[in-house]
Amino acid sequence: MVKYLPFTLLLAFFLIPNQNSAQATDPQIYKIIDSISADRIESDIRKLAGFGTRNTFSDTVSQTRGIGAARRWIKSEFESISKDCKACLDVFYQKKLVTPEDGSRIPKEAYVVNVVAIQKGTKYPNRYIIMSGDIDSRASNTMDFETDAPGANDNASGMAGTIEAARVLSNYKFENSIVYLGLSGEEQGLFGGEGMAQYAKDKGWEIIGILNNDMIGNIEGVDGIIDNRSFRIFSEPTPPNETEQERNMRRFYGGEVDGISRQLARYIHKQVETYMPEMNPMMIYRLDRFGRGGHHRPFNDLGFAGVRIMEAHENYNRQHQDIRTEDGVEYGDVVEGVNFKYAEKLTAVNAINLASLAWAPPAPTNVEIGGIVEANVRLKWEKTKDDIAGYKIYWRDTTAPQWQYSRFVGNVSEFMLEGIVIDNYFFGVAAIGKNGHESVVVFPSGTFRK
Numbered sequence: 536m537v538k539y540l541p542f543t544l545l546l547a548f549f550l551i552p553n554q555n556s557a558q559a560t561d562p563q564i565y566k567i568i569d570s571i572s573a574d575r576i577e578s579d580i581r582k583l584a585g586f587g588t589r590n591t592f593s594d595t596v597s598q599t600r601g602i603g604a605a606r607r608w609i610k611s612e613f614e615s616i617s618k619d620c621k622a623c624l625d626v627f628y629q630k631k632l633v634t635p636e637d638g639s640r641i642p643k644e645a646y647v648v649n650v651v652a653i654q655k656g657t658k659y660p661n662r663y664i665i666m667s668g669d670i671d672s673r674a675s676n677t678m679d680f681e682t683d684a685p686g687a688n689d690n691a692s693g694m695a696g697t698i699e700a701a702r703v704l705s706n707y708k709f710e711n712s713i714v715y716l717g718l719s720g721e722e723q724g725l726f727g728g729e730g731m732a733q734y735a736k737d738k739g740w741e742i743i744g745i746l747n748n749d750m751i752g753n754i755e756g757v758d759g760i761i762d763n764r765s766f767r768i769f770s771e772p773t774p775p776n777e778t779e780q781e782r783n784m785r786r787f788y789g790g791e792v793d794g795i796s797r798q799l800a801r802y803i804h805k806q807v808e809t810y811m812p813e814m815n816p817m818m819i820y821r822l823d824r825f826g827r828g829g830h831h832r833p834f835n836d837l838g839f840a841g842v843r844i845m846e847a848h849e850n851y852n853r854q855h856q857d858i859r860t861e862d863g864v865e866y867g868d869v870v871e872g873v874n875f876k877y878a879e880k881l882t883a884v885n886a887i888n889l890a891s892l893a894w895a896p897p898a899p900t901n902v903e904i905g906g907i908v909e910a911n912v913r914l915k916w917e918k919t920k921d922d923i924a925g926y927k928i929y930w931r932d933t934t935a936p937q938w939q940y941s942r943f944v945g946n947v948s949e950f951m952l953e954g955i956v957i958d959n960y961f962f963g964v965a966a967i968g969k970n971g972h973e974s975v976v977v978f979p980s981g982t983f984r985k
C-alpha cells in the first residue's frame with residue numbers, strides 16, 4: 536500500500552485548512568494513535584496466556600489458572616484504569632447460565648461471564664460504540680477444559696487491545712458512551728456475545744456499532760506470507776432481521792451492499808486511510824470468514840451494526856491446537872506467534888474509530904431519496920435539534936466499494952444535487968459535528984416524490 540501513501544498524505548494536507556470540509560483531520564486522533572503501546576499489549580497478552588487455559592468451562596476458583604482468574608484480572612485492570620481517570624469507567628460482570636441443552640459444545644452447566652467497562656458519554660450516554668475482544672480460549676478439543684490453551688492470538692490479542700484502548704481513551708471525554716467488552720463463551724458457540732447483545736437490547740441501548748476484535752496479532756500466514764500492514768474488516772451486506780417489505784424495497788431501490796454493518800466498515804476503512812495511511816485495510820464483503828463465526832454476529836442478529844476486525848493472514852497451526860510438535864511442525868497458540876507491534880496498530884485502528892464515532896453527532900434519521908424521472912437527485916432527513924455543523928451527502932458509482940463523492944450541504948434537512956441522476960449512483964447522508972467528526976453514513980430507507 537506504500538504506493539498510495541503520497542496521494543493520501545497530499546489529500547490530508549489539503550483538507551486541513553478547509554473549514555467547510557467535513558474531513559478536516561483532528562490532531563487528537565494522531566495523539567491517540569501515538570499513545571497506544573505495544574509493550575503494554577505484550578504484557579497483557581503474556582498475562583492472559585499465563586492463565587494456562589481460559590476455556591469457558593475451566594477452573595473458576597484458582598487465582599492463577601482458568602477462566603475465573605482471567606476474568607477477575609481483566610475486571611481489576613479496568614478498575615485500575617478507572618481509578619486513574621476519576622472513576623470514568625463503570626465496570627461490572629454480565630453473565631448468563633448455559634447448560635448442555637443449549638449447544639453441542641457445552642460439556643457442563645456454567646456461567647458465561649463477560650466483563651463490561653463503560654465510559655459514559657457526556658451528551659448522549661445512551662448511545663454506545665463498542666469494542667470487544669474475547670476472554671476464552673480453547674485446546675484442540677473445545678470440550679477439553681483442562682489442557683493448556685494459551686490462546687495468545689485467539690484471542691488474548693483482541694482482549695489486550697480492548698484493555699489498551701480503554702487505557703488511552705479514558706484520558707479523553709466523549710459525547711457518546713464507549714464500551715470496552717471482554718466476552719466469554721466464544722469458542723463454545725458465541726454465548727457471551729449473545730448474552731451481551733440481549734442485555735443491550737433489554738436496556739434499550741442505542742448502539743452505533745460494535746468493533747469485534749478476534750485475532751489481531753498474527754502476521755505470518757500458514758502459507759508463509761508475512762505482512763504487517765494488511766488487516767480485514769468483515770461486514771455482512773444487510774441486517775438478517777430485516778422485514779420482507781425491506782427486502783422487497785431493495786429490489787427496486789437498491790441497497791444490497793449498503794446495510795448498517797457495511798456502512799460501519801466503510802467508516803473504519805476511510806478513517807484508517809485518512810489517519811493511518813501506512814496500513815492496508817481490506818473490506819471483506821461477508822459476515823465473517825467462510826463458514827466461521829465471531830462475536831459480532833449475535834449483535835448483527837438483533838439488528839445492531841457490527842464488524843469483525845482481524846489479521847489478514849491466518850496461521851492455522853497456531854489456532855485451536857494443543858501445544859505440540861508433529862513431524863517437525865510446531866502447533867499451538869503461543870505468545871511467540873504474536874507480533875505486538877501489529878496488535879498495537881490494529882488496536883489503534885479501533886481506538887481512532889471509537890474516538891471519532893464517540894465525538895460524532897447522532898447519524899441523521901428518516902433519510903429519504905427522491906428524483907425518479909428527474910435530472911437531479913434530492914435527499915431529505917430529519918434534522919437534529921442539537922447544535923451541529925450540518926450534513927454531508929455522499930455518493931458513489933453503483934460498482935464502487937467506497938463512497939467516492941461528497942458534498943457538505945450545511946445545517947439543512949433537504950438538499951438537491953443538480954445534474955446528478957438517481958439511477959447511476961448510490962447515495963447516503965452523514966451528520967457532521969462542529970468538531971469535524973462525522974457519523975456513519977445512512978443509506979436512505981424511504982423515497983419521496985415532488
Ligand SMILES: [Zn+2]
Pocket residue numbers: 689722855
Ligand atoms: Zn477461536
